[in-house]
Amino acid sequence: MKSIISKFLALFMLVAFTVASANEHATLEEKPSTHKEESYHTKPFSEMITGFLASTGIVALVNPDPDELNAKGETMSDFHKGLGRVIMIFITFFLFWLAIARGFEPLLLLPIAFGGFLANIPVANIAGEHGFLGVIYHMGLSNEMFPILIFMGVGAMTDFGPLLSNPKTALLGGAAQFGIFGTLVGAVALSQMGVVDFTLQQASAISIIGGADGPTSIFIATKLAPELLGAIAVASYSYMAMVPIIQPPIMKALTTQAERKIKMTTLRHVSRLEKLVFPIVVLSLAILVLPESTPLIGAFMFGNFLKESGVVERLNDTLQNALINIVTIFLGLGVGSKLAADQFLVPDTMFIMALGIIAFSVGTAAGVLMAKFMNLFPGNKINPLIGSAGVSAVPMAARVSNKIGMESDRTNMLLMHAMGPNVAGVIGSAVAAGVLISLFQ
Amino acid sequence: MHKGNLMETNLVIEGFKFMGLGMGTVFVFLGIMIVAMNIMSTIIHKFFPEPQPKASTSAPSSNAKKQDNNKKIVAAITAAIKHHREG
Structure with missing residues (x-):
C-alpha cells in the first residue's frame, strides 16, 4: 500500500515538474516573440514577394545598387557591379577548367579561382572587410604571413644536395633573375611611352613574376603594390603551370643538337653535415649582404634546417604536409579575394599578363645563355638545357630540362643536374626580392 | 609637360x-x-x-669483417678436417 502511494507521489511530482518546466519555456519563448512583433510590421504577401525579389542576385547584377561599395569601401562603376562580375565568374570557370582538365597547378589555382568566384558575388560582400575572404586576406596576406609560411614548407621539401655537389650551377639560377630586372625596365619603358601608368613600385611587383616563384611574387606584390596582387598572383601561378609549354621552344631555339646532347659528370656524394651546415651558411651570407631578403631566405632555410637536422621528423612532416596544405588553402582564397571585378577587370591586368610572360621567357633565355657562356671556360661542360631551370618553379622547370634532354639523347638524365640551378633560382629570386624591397625603403 | x-x-x-x-x-x-x-x-x-656514414658503416663493417674472419676460420677448419679424414 505504502509503495503504491509513494509511486503515485513520484509520478505526480514528475508530471508537475514537466508541466512547470514547459510553462517556463513557454513564458521564455513568449518574450522574444513579443519583441519581434514590435519591429515586424505585417505586409501584404505581394509586397513581401517584391521585396524578396529585389534582394536577389539577379536584380543586383542587372540593376546594381548605386550605394554599393567595393571591398576597400570605395565606389565602383556599374560595369564592375554588374556585367563585370558575370565576366569574372566566367573567368574563374575558365581557371577551374585549366586546373582540373589541364592540371595547371591545381593546388593553388583551384583555391584562387574559387576565391575569385566568391569575391564576385553581389550583395554578400564576402571579400569585404567583414566577409570571410576579407578576414583571411587581413589575417595573413596583407601582413605577408602566408607566403612566409609557404616558404618554410618549400624549404622543408627542398634538397640542396645537387647544388652542393656542383656549386657553380648556382650561377644559372642567378642569370635567370635577369627576367625580373629586364621586365622591370620594360614595364617602366611602357609607362614612359604613355601606354600604361605603372609606378616604379608597381613595375617591380609585376616584374618579379619573372622569378617564377609564387610565394615571392605574392610577398613582393603585397608589399609594393597590393592593388595588383590578384593579377600578379594569377599570372605568376598560371605561368608557372605553363612552364612545360612556355620553356621548350625557347630552350630549343637557343641550343644546338650537339649542346643538348652534352652529358654531365655524375654528381658526387654530399655528406649529411654539408647539407646541415649549408642553410646556416646561406642565411649568414644573407644577414651580411642583404638583411632585407632574410624574411624569405630565413623561413626557407628554417624549413630546410629542420629537415636536414633529422631529429625533428614530426615538425618536418608538419611543415611539408599539414602546414603547407592549410596555408595553401588560405593563401589561395585570400588571393582569390583580389579577383573582384573592380580590381581585376582593369586594363592594367592585360599588361601584367603580357609583361609576366615576357619576364618568364627572358628569364628562361638568360639561364640557357648563361650556361652556354659558362661552357666557354675550361672545366666540366654544362648542358645548356639545365640553364632554363634557373627560373625557380621547383621542380617543374627541372623536369622540363630533363624531358628536352631525353628527347635528344634517351640516356641523358638531366633531372638531378637541373635541380641545382632550380633551387639556386629560389635563393636568387629571394635575393632579387630583397634588393627590390631595400630600394623602396 | x-x-x-x-x-x-x-x-x-x-x-x-x-x-x-x-x-x-x-x-x-x-x-x-x-x-x-x-x-x-x-x-x-x-x-x-663523412662522420655520419663512417660512424654508421664502421660499426657494421668491423662486425662484418669479424664474421668474414669467422667464416674463413670455419672454412679452413672444415677443409683441414676433411683433408685429415680423407688422408
Missing part, C-alpha cells in the same frame, strides 16, 4: 639602375655562396670526413 617628361625619362634610367644593382647583388650573392660552399665542403671533407 616638360617637367613630367623629364621625370619619366628618369624613370627608365631608374629602371636600368635597378637592373644593374639587382643583377649585381644576385650574382655577387650567389658568387659568394659558391665560394662559401666550396670552402665549407673542403673543411668538412678535411676535418669531418
Whole structure:
C-alpha cells in the first residue's frame, strides 16, 4: 500500500515538474516573440514577394545598387557591379577548367579561382572587410604571413644536395633573375611611352613574376603594390603551370643538337653535415649582404634546417604536409579575394599578363645563355638545357630540362643536374626580392 | 609637360639602375655562396670526413669483417678436417 502511494507521489511530482518546466519555456519563448512583433510590421504577401525579389542576385547584377561599395569601401562603376562580375565568374570557370582538365597547378589555382568566384558575388560582400575572404586576406596576406609560411614548407621539401655537389650551377639560377630586372625596365619603358601608368613600385611587383616563384611574387606584390596582387598572383601561378609549354621552344631555339646532347659528370656524394651546415651558411651570407631578403631566405632555410637536422621528423612532416596544405588553402582564397571585378577587370591586368610572360621567357633565355657562356671556360661542360631551370618553379622547370634532354639523347638524365640551378633560382629570386624591397625603403 | 617628361625619362634610367644593382647583388650573392660552399665542403671533407656514414658503416663493417674472419676460420677448419679424414 505504502509503495503504491509513494509511486503515485513520484509520478505526480514528475508530471508537475514537466508541466512547470514547459510553462517556463513557454513564458521564455513568449518574450522574444513579443519583441519581434514590435519591429515586424505585417505586409501584404505581394509586397513581401517584391521585396524578396529585389534582394536577389539577379536584380543586383542587372540593376546594381548605386550605394554599393567595393571591398576597400570605395565606389565602383556599374560595369564592375554588374556585367563585370558575370565576366569574372566566367573567368574563374575558365581557371577551374585549366586546373582540373589541364592540371595547371591545381593546388593553388583551384583555391584562387574559387576565391575569385566568391569575391564576385553581389550583395554578400564576402571579400569585404567583414566577409570571410576579407578576414583571411587581413589575417595573413596583407601582413605577408602566408607566403612566409609557404616558404618554410618549400624549404622543408627542398634538397640542396645537387647544388652542393656542383656549386657553380648556382650561377644559372642567378642569370635567370635577369627576367625580373629586364621586365622591370620594360614595364617602366611602357609607362614612359604613355601606354600604361605603372609606378616604379608597381613595375617591380609585376616584374618579379619573372622569378617564377609564387610565394615571392605574392610577398613582393603585397608589399609594393597590393592593388595588383590578384593579377600578379594569377599570372605568376598560371605561368608557372605553363612552364612545360612556355620553356621548350625557347630552350630549343637557343641550343644546338650537339649542346643538348652534352652529358654531365655524375654528381658526387654530399655528406649529411654539408647539407646541415649549408642553410646556416646561406642565411649568414644573407644577414651580411642583404638583411632585407632574410624574411624569405630565413623561413626557407628554417624549413630546410629542420629537415636536414633529422631529429625533428614530426615538425618536418608538419611543415611539408599539414602546414603547407592549410596555408595553401588560405593563401589561395585570400588571393582569390583580389579577383573582384573592380580590381581585376582593369586594363592594367592585360599588361601584367603580357609583361609576366615576357619576364618568364627572358628569364628562361638568360639561364640557357648563361650556361652556354659558362661552357666557354675550361672545366666540366654544362648542358645548356639545365640553364632554363634557373627560373625557380621547383621542380617543374627541372623536369622540363630533363624531358628536352631525353628527347635528344634517351640516356641523358638531366633531372638531378637541373635541380641545382632550380633551387639556386629560389635563393636568387629571394635575393632579387630583397634588393627590390631595400630600394623602396 | 616638360617637367613630367623629364621625370619619366628618369624613370627608365631608374629602371636600368635597378637592373644593374639587382643583377649585381644576385650574382655577387650567389658568387659568394659558391665560394662559401666550396670552402665549407673542403673543411668538412678535411676535418669531418663523412662522420655520419663512417660512424654508421664502421660499426657494421668491423662486425662484418669479424664474421668474414669467422667464416674463413670455419672454412679452413672444415677443409683441414676433411683433408685429415680423407688422408
